[in-house]
Amino acid sequence: MFLEAGLLTRRSVRQFEAGRKIPHSDIEDLLKIAMYAPSGCNRQPWEFVVVEDEKVKEKITEIHPHASFLKDASAAIVVCGDTNQELDENFWVVDTSAAVENLLLAIHGKGLGGCWCAIYPYEDRMKAFQNLLGLPENVKPNALVVVGYPVKTPPQPKDRFKPEKIHYNKW
Ligand SMILES: Cc1cc2nc3c(=O)[nH]c(=O)nc-3n(C[C@H](O)[C@H](O)[C@H](O)COP(=O)(O)O)c2cc1C
Numbered sequence: 032m033f034l035e036a037g038l039l040t041r042r043s044v045r046q047f048e049a050g051r052k053i054p055h056s057d058i059e060d061l062l063k064i065a066m067y068a069p070s071g072c073n074r075q076p077w078e079f080v081v082v083e084d085e086k087v088k089e090k091i092t093e094i095h096p097h098a099s100f101l102k103d104a105s106a107a108i109v110v111c112g113d114t115n116q117e118l119d120e121n122f123w124v125v126d127t128s129a130a131v132e133n134l135l136l137a138i139h140g141k142g143l144g145g146c147w148c149a150i151y152p153y154e155d156r157m158k159a160f161q162n163l164l165g166l167p168e169n170v171k172p173n174a175l176v177v178v179g180y181p182v183k184t185p186p187q188p189k190d191r192f193k194p195e196k197i198h199y200n201k202w
Contacts, residue, residue, distance in 0.1 A: 037140055042188060044144025047179030049103040052083065057141065058106065061178070064137035065110070070126035071118035077130045080109040080164050087163070094159040095175060098148045104179035108134065109150070109160060114169045124151060127173040134176055144181030147174050 062079055070076065082088055083106045091107055092099050101107055110131050112123025131147055138145035150156045150172040160172040 038136065040187060041136060041139040042185035043146040044179075044181045044185055045100040045146055045177075046182040047100070047103040047105070047144065047177075048182060051105060051180045053105040053143065053178065053180075057143075058108075061134060061137045061141065061143075062108075064140075065130040065134040068126070068129035068133040070129065071122040074116050074118050074122070074126065076113045076116035076118075076123050077127050078111040078113055078170055080111065080166075082107040082109065082164075090163055091160075091175065094163060095148055095150070095156065098146075098175055098177060100146070101175075101177045104177045106178050108176040108178060109164060109172050110134065110174045110176060111166060111170050111172045114171060123171060124173060131174045131176060138176075138178055143178055144185070145176055145178045147176055150175055 058081055062081075065079070066075065066077065068077075082091065088101050088104075088107060092101050095101075098107075110127050112127040114120075114123055117123040117126065135145050135147060150160055151174065157172055160166070160175075161168075161170075164172070166172065
C-alpha cells in the first residue's frame with residue numbers, strides 16, 4: 032500500500048468543531064492502529080486514557096500550559112507507558128512515542144484532526160497528570176493527544192526534505 036500522500040499531509044490541528052463527539056467505535060479504530068506500532072521486543076507497554084468528561088478536560092487545560100484548544104475537541108487521549116511491561120529502562124518512552132505517531136496518522140487518515148502535546152519529559156506535568164487521572168506509579172504519561180473534528184483543513188506543510196541531513200555510511 033502506498034501511504035506517502037497521507038504521511039506528507041498530516042499537520043497538527045488546534046481548531047475543532049465544539050460539541051461534536053467521536054463515536055467510541057472510531058476511537059477504538061484509532062487506538063487499534065496506535066497498538067500496531069513497533070515496540071522493543073514487541074512488549075507493547077502502552078496504555079491509553081481517553082478523556083471526554085468536560086470537567087476533566089478543563090482540568091487538563093489547567094495543568095498543561097499549551098493545550099487550551101482541548102476545550103472544543105472531542106477528547107484527550109493520554110498515551111502512557113507501563114514501566115512493568117517495558118523491555119528495558121526508558122523503553123516506555125520510545126515505544127509509546129511510536130504509538131503516538133501511529134495515532135496521529137490514524138487520526139489524519141480518518142479525516143479527523145489531532146495534536147501531540149508534550150507531557151514527558153516535564154516532571155511536574157507528568158506528576159500532575161498522574162494525580163488527575165489516578166495513574167499507578169508504574170504508569171507514566173508520555174503525551175496528550177488532542178483529537179476532534181477539524182474546523183478547516185490545515186495548510187500543507189512546507190517542503191521539509193533536507194538532503195543535507197542524510198549521511199551515507201559515515202558523518
Ligand atoms: C514531542 C512533541 C511535543 C509537542 N507539544 C506540543 C504542545 O504542547 N502544544 C502544541 O500545541 N503542539 C505541540 N506539538 C506539536 C508541534 O508544535 C508540531 O508537531 C510542529 O510544530 C510541526 O507541525 P505539524 O505537526 O503541523 O507538522 C508537539 C509535538 C511534539 C512532537
